[in-house]
Structures are given as structure tokens and as C-alpha cells.
Amino acid sequence: MTSKPQLIEPRTLKGFRDYPPALMIPREEVLQTARRVYRAHGFAPIDTPALEYAEILTGKGGEESDRLIYRFKDHGDRDVALRFDLTVPFARFAAMHIPKLGTPFKRYAMGPVWRGENTSHGRYREFWQCDFDTIGTTSNAADIEAALVIHELLVALGLERFEIRINNRLVLNGLLQEAGLSDKSVAVLRALDKLPKVGMDAVLEEMSGHGIDREAGRKVLELASSTGEPTEILERLALAYPGNETLGEGVRRLRELFATVAACGLPAERFRLDLSIARGLDYYTGTIYETFLLDLPNIGSICSGGRYDNLAGLYTNQKLPGVGASLGVDRLLAALEELGRLGKRETPAEILVTQFDAASLSQYFRIASVLRKAGLAVEVYPEAKKIGQQLQHAEKRGFKLAVIAGPDELASGRFKLKNLLKRTEEAFGENELAEAAKRELAGEVTVS
Amino acid sequence: MTSKPQLIEPRTLKGFRDYPPALMIPREEVLQTARRVYRAHGFAPIDTPALEYAEILTGKGGEESDRLIYRFKDHGDRDVALRFDLTVPFARFAAMHIPKLGTPFKRYAMGPVWRGENTSHGRYREFWQCDFDTIGTTSNAADIEAALVIHELLVALGLERFEIRINNRLVLNGLLQEAGLSDKSVAVLRALDKLPKVGMDAVLEEMSGHGIDREAGRKVLELASSTGEPTEILERLALAYPGNETLGEGVRRLRELFATVAACGLPAERFRLDLSIARGLDYYTGTIYETFLLDLPNIGSICSGGRYDNLAGLYTNQKLPGVGASLGVDRLLAALEELGRLGKRETPAEILVTQFDAASLSQYFRIASVLRKAGLAVEVYPEAKKIGQQLQHAEKRGFKLAVIAGPDELASGRFKLKNLLKRTEEAFGENELAEAAKRELAGEVTVS
Numbered sequence: 001m002t003s004k005p006q007l008i009e010p011r012t013l014k015g016f017r018d019y020p021p022a023l024m025i026p027r028e029e030v031l032q033t034a035r036r037v038y039r040a041h042g043f044a045p046i047d048t049p050a051l052e053y054a055e056i057l058t059g060k061g062g063e064e065s066d067r068l069i070y071r072f073k074d075h076g077d078r079d080v081a082l083r084f085d086l087t088v089p090f091a092r093f094a095a096m097h098i099p100k101l102g103t104p105f106k107r108y109a110m111g112p113v114w115r116g117e118n119t120s121h122g123r124y125r126e127f128w129q130c131d132f133d134t135i136g137t138t139s140n141a142a143d144i145e146a147a148l149v150i151h152e153l154l155v156a157l158g159l160e161r162f163e164i165r166i167n168n169r170l171v172l173n174g175l176l177q178e179a180g181l182s183d184k185s186v187a188v189l190r191a192l193d194k195l196p197k198v199g200m201d202a203v204l205e206e207m208s209g210h211g212i213d214r215e216a217g218r219k220v221l222e223l224a225s226s227t228g229e230p231t232e233i234l235e236r237l238a239l240a241y242p243g244n245e246t247l248g249e250g251v252r253r254l255r256e257l258f259a260t261v262a263a264c265g266l267p268a269e270r271f272r273l274d275l276s277i278a279r280g281l282d283y284y285t286g287t288i289y290e291t292f293l294l295d296l297p298n299i300g301s302i303c304s305g306g307r308y309d310n311l312a313g314l315y316t317n318q319k320l321p322g323v324g325a326s327l328g329v330d331r332l333l334a335a336l337e338e339l340g341r342l343g344k345r346e347t348p349a350e351i352l353v354t355q356f357d358a359a360s361l362s363q364y365f366r367i368a369s370v371l372r373k374a375g376l377a378v379e380v381y382p383e384a385k386k387i388g389q390q391l392q393h394a395e396k397r398g399f400k401l402a403v404i405a406g407p408d409e410l411a412s413g414r415f416k417l418k419n420l421l422k423r424t425e426e427a428f429g430e431n432e433l434a435e436a437a438k439r440e441l442a443g444e445v446t447v448s
Numbered sequence: 449m450t451s452k453p454q455l456i457e458p459r460t461l462k463g464f465r466d467y468p469p470a471l472m473i474p475r476e477e478v479l480q481t482a483r484r485v486y487r488a489h490g491f492a493p494i495d496t497p498a499l500e501y502a503e504i505l506t507g508k509g510g511e512e513s514d515r516l517i518y519r520f521k522d523h524g525d526r527d528v529a530l531r532f533d534l535t536v537p538f539a540r541f542a543a544m545h546i547p548k549l550g551t552p553f554k555r556y557a558m559g560p561v562w563r564g565e566n567t568s569h570g571r572y573r574e575f576w577q578c579d580f581d582t583i584g585t586t587s588n589a590a591d592i593e594a595a596l597v598i599h600e601l602l603v604a605l606g607l608e609r610f611e612i613r614i615n616n617r618l619v620l621n622g623l624l625q626e627a628g629l630s631d632k633s634v635a636v637l638r639a640l641d642k643l644p645k646v647g648m649d650a651v652l653e654e655m656s657g658h659g660i661d662r663e664a665g666r667k668v669l670e671l672a673s674s675t676g677e678p679t680e681i682l683e684r685l686a687l688a689y690p691g692n693e694t695l696g697e698g699v700r701r702l703r704e705l706f707a708t709v710a711a712c713g714l715p716a717e718r719f720r721l722d723l724s725i726a727r728g729l730d731y732y733t734g735t736i737y738e739t740f741l742l743d744l745p746n747i748g749s750i751c752s753g754g755r756y757d758n759l760a761g762l763y764t765n766q767k768l769p770g771v772g773a774s775l776g777v778d779r780l781l782a783a784l785e786e787l788g789r790l791g792k793r794e795t796p797a798e799i800l801v802t803q804f805d806a807a808s809l810s811q812y813f814r815i816a817s818v819l820r821k822a823g824l825a826v827e828v829y830p831e832a833k834k835i836g837q838q839l840q841h842a843e844k845r846g847f848k849l850a851v852i853a854g855p856d857e858l859a860s861g862r863f864k865l866k867n868l869l870k871r872t873e874e875a876f877g878e879n880e881l882a883e884a885a886k887r888e889l890a891g892e893v894t895v896s
Contacts (some may be wrong), residue, residue, distance in 0.1 A: 008503055010543035013528060016499060018541050020549060021492035028483070035476070042797035042827025044469035049532075049574050050498065050560060051464060051518075066851050070499075072520030075564040080461060082498075084606050092891050095458035101468060101794065116523040117517055126497050136832060141809055141830040148813065176800035187644065229810050231612050256809070263810035266816060281666060315458035346549065349490035361589055361704065362711035365596065369712055372488050379490025382552050382582060382589040396550065 015117065015125030019327065021346040026336065030157060030329055034130050037153045038108040041145065046107045048089035050114075054079040060088050060314075068115040082114040086131045086326070090111070094135060095315035103136020103320070110329075133324025135311055141255045142285040142323045144260045144305055150291055150303050150325055151266060157332070158341065161294040165274035168254050168287050169306075171237065172275065174247020175223055179216040187212060189278040192224055196276075210442060221273065225359045230258045230273035249442055253287065285309045289325050296335050304328045345398030349377035350441055352394040355384040356406040363410055367403060374434035376441075395420055401437055463565065463573030469794040474784065478605060478777055479558055482578050485601045486556040489593065491580045494555045496537035498562075502529040504676035508536050508762075516563040530562040532762070534579045534597035534774070540582060543763035548788040551584020551768070553840070558777075572778060581772025583759055589703045590771045593865040598739055598751050598773055599714060599762045606789065609742040616702050616735050617754075619685065620723065622695020623671055623719060630679055640672055644724075671723065678706045691744055701735065737773050744783050751775045782890040792848030797825035798873035798889055800842040803832040804854040809859055815851060815878065824889075849872050849885055 012018060019027060035045070051074075058066050058081065083089050086109045096386040100106060116256050132149060134142040147164060154162050176182050187210040191203045200221060207217045223240075226233045227314040238251045254273065261271050277290050280323070286307030293302065306324025312320050313336045336342050355361070355370045368378040379399070381390045387404065404416040404425075415433060418425040421439050428436045456693065460466060467475060484491070499522075506514050513656030519529040531537050534557045546553060558578040566569045580597060582590040595612060602610050620637070624630050635658040637649045642706045648669060655665045671688075674681045686699045702721065709719045725738050741750065753773025760768050784790050801816045802808070816826040827847070835852065840846045841848050852864040852873075863881060866873040867888050 005762075007764065008762050010504070010540045011521070011761075012497055012502060012544075013499055013526065014524070016497035018497070018545065020541075020545055021494060021555070024493040024495055027495070039796040042795055042800075042825065042826045043466075044795050045472040046469060047467040047472055047475070049460055049464035049466070051461055051562070051574065053461060054460065056458070062806065066522075070520075070522065072518075074461070074518065076462070078461065086621065088698070089626065093459045093468075096460075097466065097468055104712065107469070114499070124874050137830045139806070139830040141803070141806070141812075141828060144813070145828065145830070174525040192891065232782070260810040260813055264813055303739075312458070314453075347490055347492050348487040351492075357587070358587070358589070361592065362708040365592070365708055365712055366591075368489075370633075377488045377490065379554065380588040380589060380593065382585045384454075393550070393552075446665075 010105050012165065013125070015119040015123070016385070017124065017126075021348075022344060025345060025348060026162060026333060026342050027329065029211060029335075030327075030332060031130065033156045034110065034153060035108070036328055037149060037156050040152075041106075041149055043106045043108040043134075044284045044414055045150075046084075046090075046109055047091065047111065048083070048093050048109070050082055050112070052083060052089060052092065054081040056092050056315075057081045057088055070114050070116060085113050086111065086129050090131070090133065092315055093314040094320055095312040095318070098136065098312075098318065098320065104134055104142070105136050106132070106134045108132040113260075121332075128328040128329035130329050131305075132325060133311075133322050134304075135322030135324075137321045138321045140199045143253060144257045145218075146287070146305065146323050146325055147261070147271065147289060150289060151270060153303070153327065157294065157336075161290055163272045164268055165272050165290045165292065165301075166254065166257065166276055166287065166304075167273070167275055167277045167279070168250035169285055170246050170250030171441065172224060172250075172278065173421070174241060174244045174250060175220045177242060177246060178241055179220045181212060181216055181220065182356075184210060184212050186299060187219060188334060192221065192276050192278060195225060199417050201210065225276050228350050230254065230271070233259075233273055233275070250286075257287070283308055284424070287323060289329065292337075293335055296338060299331060299335050301328075301337075302335060324428060343398070347379065347397040347399060349379045350399065351376055351401045351403060351437060352390065352399045353378060353380045353403045353405070354387055354390040354394075355381050356387070356404075358384045360405070360410055364405065365434070367405060367415065370430060370438060371403075371434050376434065376437055390419075391420070401440055403433070435444075451554040455665075461573070463567040463571070465572060465574075470790075470792060471781070473782055473793060474778065474790050475795060478775075478780060478784075479576075479578065481604045482558065482601060482775055484557070485597060485604050486580050487598055488600075491554040491556040491582075491597075494541065494557055494558070495559065496531070496534075496539075496541050498560070499528050499531055500531060500537060500540065502527040505529045505531060506537055516565060518533065518562050518564060532563050533561050534559065534577050536799050538579070538581065540763055542768055543760040543766070546760075546766065546768065547585065549714070552590070553584050554580070554582045558579040558605055558738060570782075575855050576777035578775040578777050579753075579772060581753075581759075581770050583768050583770030583772075584838055586769045588704055591701060592705045593746045594735070594753065594771050595705060595709070595719065595737060596712065596714075598737060599718060601751070603741065605784075607741065611718055611740055611742060611749075613720050613738045613740065614702070614705065614735065615723055615725045615727055616698040617733055618694050618698030619724070620672060620698075620726065621700070622689060622698060623668045623693045625694060626692060627668045627691050629660060629664060629668065631731060636665065639665075640669065640724050640726060643669060643673060652796075657890060673724050678702065678719070681721055681723070682706075697844070698734075706734070731756055736773060741783055741787075744786060747779060747783050748788075750774075750780045750783060795827065795845040797827045797848060799824055799826045799848065799849045799885060800838065800845075800847045801826060801828045802835055802838040802842075802850045802853070803829050804835070804852075805882075806832045808853070808858055812853065815853060815863065815881070818878060819851075819882050819885060822886065824882065824885055839866070839868070849888055851881070870883075 054071050056377050074080045112126050117239045176185050191207050204214050212320040234251050284306035288306040290301040307323040311322050353364050364380050368380050402418040409415050414427040416425050473731050504521050509864035517529050522528045561573050579740050641653050652662050682699050726882050731752035736754040739751040755771040759770050801812050812828050817830050819826045849865040857863050862875045864875050
């Protein structure tokens, strides 16, 4: 016996995963839905490389973030790194291309990003993001549209029980000015983030450790955690501080947003004013969005974003304000799975054309092509195995219908169409088959 | 004056490029078309990580190929590498998942791959591949389907003048056996590759340098470079060596393929028998495909593949024969550009809703949402700039229609629909607008 070479163990890196069909079919649906919604609003697709000069990517999210970046020397000894989000490469892209492309510029981008995260909390080191942004305008129209796009996206994904929490940093900044706490904004925002978890007293205690007066702190926290009708809260704020321009502008923009939501006839309960959300302490400067699934509040926000003053200030002197949001594709997929909303299908095709006899292959291919021309997705089983085995394969993979064409059927030109779910069958002529299949599939989702 | 921090130069790495909308819109169309065609034939999507253990990827294409791999140590000091194609990760995937998923297994995969290539010939270091394969069966049905899928894909991409060159390595192997040259196959295949460029004499000269008898060599080369009707060539070969089983099986499989092409009513001139193509010397063992655009013969094959005996032999003892092909997405995009088939549009939306007055914003959003509900892609201009400026933006980006709704139009409820290509306009009520827009766009491609 000759010695065989040792096998290489087939495995993926820790924090990385394969997408087999049962997971990839839903991911493609999510991305295709996002693509359709973004395009319907005039966002254009762009892509940037996975690898960038390290200096483009590092130093954007602080030391913690730099530590997570996959960074190495390439063949030309260049210091390179894998992108850790789609925003920083977009900023670099904007600095290079906006002079030619012009503004306003609306883009979407979808792709994997890489972070050497601790994997203990089910986090992946490779995961997909799916962003949209409007840059080159400070107009509130772009902020309002971002909220409408998030809403339309989640509805298009088949979700109903969700809420988009909306804030505007200008309101918070105005409140801090009024409380004489503008120079303590970082400490207050951090405290605000903890409020739902630890309660008012613990937060005030922490704030006084930062030299913040308890009464001033309490006033900001109480206003920022107001609940109720957005228009009422905004009215109350505007009346409380009529002279504060920062707060006034934030209130004006939020009012216009909620008014447009109402004018478009969208369900009010899905748009909630939440003055406590800050989403990072420095980056966002205006409207802020977070999106929660009511049935899975603990998975966190599945679509977040906001308005920023200057996208690409590190790379260009051209000031590029903008607003946008990012759909967390893998978090959404995990949520859909938990909600039992992921199908179990392992094939995108609905119909399996079985083979009785390899000599009739071209007839099976012809039948399949007739069905495909009618817009159906069809697999021809590649071998003339026993029909029982072929039907088992069809059921395991999630086919809905099977066409059976033995010698009698091929001779008579009438083929059996078997409904694998209902376990019924009926014979049809070749020119009736597609319509019959569509009737059987009616109510089922088809590829198109 | 305070000193400003130095700007970081915004640039991409050599061999990497951004996809702005004018390039990305066509790339999305190509990928979406491929996805639709692959799915219609029952291929299911999968994805694998960009990063793998280096041992999974190295040693697959020889030293030359290893030299091109991006390889580095990750945060856990693991030896990791970026995938250089989609086939090797698929082999690793198959070894891990096929025991559970079962066979036959049909998959497609699309994504970027990375190679530290010399960039002098316009080669990119990051480029997209788009593969489909059927594994776990030796049935000729899968080989035939691969040819049909390539054909359907190119037609769906809007191409007509192309040819799929098809061979079967078994025919070549049979010819080599008959000529007593089985042990010289590498030298003969290499010579065969050069035949069209350097001619018969030069090739025979080179072959005799490898100890190949001129007459034996000439006979193989002449048979392998036969041109004409596939059925006639195959008939001639079968008659010349009736006792050669290897050649006989190759001829049988090719005959069945060309017969099915005819039975499906596909244009015969797009399927050409070319006994000289070998595509790599070791990997493929049966049917081989290459695809050339008749108007751009020099760009090389845009979709290539073949049958192999054992996909995942390095990782598992389970033998996985298969057949598949890979669409070179970036090469195809370059070809479409050269053929003048790429649009110049920088937006996926057809209609720009202009803004007259920021106070009427919710009305503009409402008009846009009415059009979107009819399946149209619509952008609302985010600022109430001069209409002339907004229309300039629309023309530069490639919008086809604009809706103009000033105070009079909003009061009367009749909106101007402007055709930006024909420079015509007409007024419509809100409930007529979508149908009117569709009439204006009739004959134009729309997103959907």
C-alpha cells in the first residue's frame, strides 16, 4: 500500500462562519430587499476595497477600535488593513470622488467588515453591514427621508412590531447649555446611556463624581427621559426654553419629521421620540436613529445611524455634512431566526423535474426550460435514480413540486405534477404545466 | 491661527479600485442576472469567509499561486490568508458540510477574491468571481446543464455574438493513448495551447525537444485541431478509434451535449467543439468550457470551467466529483464597457421630484411614495434650490423624468411631468402620475 498524504483538517477560523443555503437564502433576501428599498429612494450603489492603507482606517474609533483591526504588511511592504466598517472607507471615497460626482450624493453599500472581536458573546469577526447615506446637504429632508427609509425597509422585510427611536443631539446640547453643563456633555451622555439600567439615583451619584451638580443633572435627565406623544414633548421643550437656538433648531427638525410621518400616513407608534439616545459621544451631531424589535428588545438596535457635520474631514477640506444609517445584517438574521421567520429551504428552486431514464435527458431539459420561461425556478435531477430517492431529495431540500415523466408520460405528452406538501398529483400536457405549477404555488413566495 | 492637523491623503492601494455608481450599477446588474439564472436552475447560494487558515489555501496552485496569496498572522498569532478564488474555499466547505447537506449539491457563490498580482496588464488585486457547480454526481446531465447555464447567462446579460468552446479531456487522453504519448501529456497539452499562435511546425519542433516523435505528435495535433460540425468531427473520431474506451466515453458525452443543445432549440453556432482547449493541465478531467465574445476575441474567456474528479480530496476521503464554471465579473464589465454596452447613469432612480418650497416637504414625499408604490424608483431633491439647478443635477445623474410641483401645482393638484430626454412636459393629477411616468419610461429599463 502506498501511504496517502495526510488530510488537512477542514475548519473555519474562530469567529468566522460559512453560510450554507439555509442561511444564505435569507441573507440574499435581506440584501435584495435593502437594495430594492434603497434604490427606490434614489440611493446609488458604490463599493470600496476590503483592503486599505492602514493610515486610512486607524485612529478613527480610538485605541480600542484600532486594536481590533486586521492589519499587516502586503507584498510591497505596505502597511495595510481590512476595513472594520463601511463608513470610514466611504469617507475616503467621498474625499476622492465627490469633487467629480457632485452633491447631494446618495449612496448605499453592502459588504463584509472585519473586527478581531472577543467572540464570547456570539460576536462574529466577519459580519455584513448594509449602509445608506445622503451627503452634501444639511437639509432636514434628508434626515426625514432616512427615517422613512428605515421604516420602509423593515416593513419590506416582513416586520411589523418594531419601533424607530429618534432623537436630535441639538436638543440634548440645548438642555446641557441651559443647565450650564456644556463642558460636561461626555459625562452626562454616558450617564444618560445607563439611566434605563441603573436608575436615576445611581446615575446622579456617578455624575456628582464628575463634579456635576445634582439638581442641574436631574433636570437634564428628567427632560431627556420624557415619554409620551412626540408633539407634546417637543411643545413642552420649546415652551420651557424659548430663547435657546440650539434646542429650538433640534425641536423644529424633530417636529417636521414627526409631521411628515403623519402626513405620509405611517403608523405613529413605530416612530418614537427618545431624547436619551446618543449613539456614540462624538460622531453624531443632529438626528439620531435606533431601531428595536418589540419582541426581541434585548438584541439591541438592528438599524442605527444619524446626522454628522463632516464626513471626510480627515482626508479633505471640503466639508461634507450628511445623514445615514446602517442595517446590521447578521444581527437581523439572528433575530429573524429567533422569531421563527427564517425558512428551512435549502434550494431557491420550487420544482424538481425527476429523471426516469437518462436516454430521455433532453426531454427533461426541455420540460424544465418551458417552466423556466414562465418564471419558475426548476432543477433537473442529474441522475436516473429510483423515483423514491429523487422525491426524498426533493423533500429534504424543500422543493414544493415535482414533475414525473416516465416512458408513458413521455409517450402521451402528459406529465405528472406532484405537490410535495399536499401529497397530491395530477397530469398535465406540456403547455398546461407552467400554469398548473403556478396555481399550486399560489400563495407561496417565488423567486423572480 | 491654530494649526490644522495634516490631512491624510485619500487614496486606494495599487491594484485596488473603488466602484462609483456608474460602474457599480452595471456590476449589480451582472450579479443580479447571474443570481437569477443560477437560481432558475436550482443552484443554491452559499458564502464562505474571506479569511481562512493559510494551510487551507496554500499549495493548491503551485508556488506561483502561493506567492500571490495575502497571508499574515492574526491577533491570535494564527497563520491566516485571504481567499484567492472561490473554488478552494468551496472544497473546504464541501468537506465540512456535504455529509449533512447530501448530494447532488448545486451551489453558486459570488464575491471578491484577492491576489497580489503584477498590475502591469490592467490586472486588479481584488476582483469578483461568480461561480456555479454541481457536485456529487458524474452524470453527464450536470455537464450538459453547465453549458446551458453559461448560454442562458450570456443571453440574459444581453449578449448575442459569443461562442462557448467545449471539449472533453477524455478525447484528448484517448488520442494520446493511441499515439503512445500518454506519458507526454503535459508537453503535448502545452504545445496544443500554442498552436493557434505559433503554427504547426514550431509546435512540432518544440515537441521533439521533449522526445515526442514528429509524426505521432502531428497526428494528435491535427485531430485535436479539427474544425467543422461537432457531430461530424465526433463521428470521425469514433470511427478512427472504435476500440478506445476513454476516447469513446468522451465522444459519447460530447455527442449527448450537442444533441441536447439542438433538442432545446439553441443556436448551434454558439456551441463550438474545440478539441484543443485544456484549461490547466491537471485539474479538469472531463468536459471543459471556455466562452469568447466574437467582437472581443483578445480579452480571453469570460466564463470558463469544467468537470473534475475530486473536489475536496485534500480535506476529506469522501470523493466529490463535479462540474462547474466561473464568470469573470470584472473582465465581463471591461468587455461591456469596450462594447459600449454600459450605461452612463449614476442613479438607479428614474424620477426626480423637485422641491419648490421646503415648507411643502411632506407633499413632495407623498408624491414620491405614490410613484414608488407603482414600482418606480424616485428621488426627492433634498433642498429647495432653483429649479434649473435641480434639473441640471437630474440630467447629470441620468434621471429620465422630473416632477415639478410649485405652489400653483400643489394648489391645483396637477403636477408637471418633465421628460428630460425628449424635453417635453405635461401636467397630471396625482392619481394619473404613475401611469403617465410609466408610459414615458416605456421601452426604458426600470429597476424592479
